[in-house]
Amino acid sequence: MLIAEEGVTGGFGPLLDDEPLPPPDRLTEADLxxxxxxxxxxxxxxxxxxxxxxxxxxxxxxxxVHEAFARFAALSVARRLLIVRPDAYLY
Incomplete structure (x- = not known):
C-alpha cells in the first residue's frame, strides 16, 4: 500500500520493486x-x-528531434496517454 508523503499534496513515495505501476488515471504530470x-x-x-x-x-x-520531443511534452496528459507507440509519434 502506498502512503502519501507528508508535505507533498497528493504525492506518493517511490514504488517498491514488487509493487505494480499505478493505473494511468493515477499518473501525475511528474510521472509523465x-x-x-x-x-x-x-x-x-x-x-x-x-x-x-x-x-x-x-x-x-x-x-x-528536440522539436518533436517538445511537442510531445506539450500534449495534455490525456492525449499523451492515448499514444500507445511514442516512437511512431516522434518519427
Missing amino acids: KHDISLLYRERAARLISHFASALPDRASAEEI
Whole structure:
C-alpha cells in the first residue's frame, strides 16, 4: 500500500520493486515528465541519426528531434496517454 508523503499534496513515495505501476488515471504530470525524459535518453540518438541521413547537417536533425520531443511534452496528459507507440509519434 502506498502512503502519501507528508508535505507533498497528493504525492506518493517511490514504488517498491514488487509493487505494480499505478493505473494511468493515477499518473501525475511528474510521472509523465520522467517518462518523456527516459524516452528521450533512450531514443534521441537513434532519431537524430535517422533524420541526419536525410538532411544536410546533424544540427538540423538535432533541432527536429528536440522539436518533436517538445511537442510531445506539450500534449495534455490525456492525449499523451492515448499514444500507445511514442516512437511512431516522434518519427
